[in-house]
Amino acid sequence: MTAPHPDQWPLWEVFTQAKGGAPHEHAGSVHAPDAELALQNARDTYARRGEAVSIWVVPSAAITASSPEEAGPFFDPGNDKPYRHPQFYKVPKGGPRD
Amino acid sequence: MSSALFQYALRLGDDRLILGHRLSEWCGHGPVLEEDIAIANIALDLIGQATLFLKLAGEVEGQGRDEDALAYWREETEFRNLQLCELPRGDFGFTVVRQFLFDAWSFHLLEALGRSSHGKLAAIAAKAHKETRYHLRHSSEWMLRLGDGTEESRGRMQAALDELWPWTGEFSYQDEVDRALHAEGVVPDLAPLVAPWEVMARDVMARATLAIPPGPMRMAGGRFGRHTEHLGHLLAEMQIVARSHPGARW
Numbered sequence A: 001m002t003a004p005h006p007d008q009w010p011l012w013e014v015f016t017q018a019k020g021g022a023p024h025e026h027a028g029s030v031h032a033p034d035a036e037l038a039l040q041n042a043r044d045t046y047a048r049r050g051e052a053v054s055i056w057v058v059p060s061a062a063i064t065a066s067s068p069e070e071a072g073p074f075f076d077p078g079n080d081k082p083y084r085h086p087q088f089y090k091v092p093k094g095g096p097r098d
Numbered sequence B: 001m002s003s004a005l006f007q008y009a010l011r012l013g014d015d016r017l018i019l020g021h022r023l024s025e026w027c028g029h030g031p032v033l034e035e036d037i038a039i040a041n042i043a044l045d046l047i048g049q050a051t052l053f054l055k056l057a058g059e060v061e062g063q064g065r066d067e068d069a070l071a072y073w074r075e076e077t078e079f080r081n082l083q084l085c086e087l088p089r090g091d092f093g094f095t096v097v098r099q100f101l102f103d104a105w106s107f108h109l110l111e112a113l114g115r116s117s118h119g120k121l122a123a124i125a126a127k128a129h130k131e132t133r134y135h136l137r138h139s140s141e142w143m144l145r146l147g148d149g150t151e152e153s154r155g156r157m158q159a160a161l162d163e164l165w166p167w168t169g170e171f172s173y174q175d176e177v178d179r180a181l182h183a184e185g186v187v188p189d190l191a192p193l194v195a196p197w198e199v200m201a202r203d204v205m206a207r208a209t210l211a212i213p214p215g216p217m218r219m220a221g222g223r224f225g226r227h228t229e230h231l232g233h234l235l236a237e238m239q240i241v242a243r244s245h246p247g248a249r250w
Helices: A035-046 A068-078 B002-024 B033-061 B067-072 B092-113 B119-147 B151-170 B176-183 B191-207 B230-244
Strands: A011-017 A025-031 A054-059
Touching: A011 A035, A025 A035, A025 B033, A035 A054, A035 B033, A035 B119, B002 B033, B002 B067, B002 B092, B002 B119, B002 B176, B002 B230, B033 B067, B033 B119, B067 B230, B092 B119, B092 B151, B092 B191, B119 B151, B119 B191
Parallel strands: none
Antiparallel strands: A011 A025, A011 A054
């Protein structure tokens, strides 16, 4: 992880919810000195045109991410096992992923 | 009533037009990118509110002037904004303190104006009040962080407050315009709004470890067209494009 610049506020990841019941999705990030201002900055940066009904902010440092160098061993084993994919079933239309 | 309502709508519209313009001067110069966007947002809200109030003023006047004509083709002495709104933006601390004082006053004024017997005025006030609640939240948070911050930030905030506090005396200025409209239930009496505004302001200042300066309030002037030397310069910049290219469209 990159060390924060000493003159910069901590980074926060922003998740916005487009409508009630929808998942919160990653929208981007903002700098802010604390959670309340992170929420306000997120509102002004990612929801000022009415894009969201709810916002989460999370300190970026609190996120544990998989490592890009390990992507091969981490993800590839899932790609060659067709029996793990429910592709023999008809997926009903109108689900959240349509 | 219509001439009083025209004046009243100009007052509230001009407050927001001029303060919105002052805030817009921060665009591209904010202390950090996120705050740059936040200030520009608030500026746009205020200019949007000004549009509604000035449009109403033009309709009430009935002389064919729309909100653009009122914003760009009036002279300095025809503007009715509070002098506090036209003061140069200063440093970020000055901008925050002014915004907080104005937001806290707007919060109370617009809430009361939302109960106006004049449907359109009540609707504009209700919309503006909703926006103002967010502006107030934003400026209050900055008051706390910069007031109760470093020695440097606290010093700047206290200096800004010492400079700005006397100008707030104009918030509750009332004359025959207010009295005529108040008698008909169109606008609220401003006097009872002063105490709750001051309670709110003192509460935030106390938590921000800032001291309210003693001393007299300044004379009112903006409501009848008397302004500081700063308004003329602001208008020159704000109006030059409209006046250089009358009726231009893009």
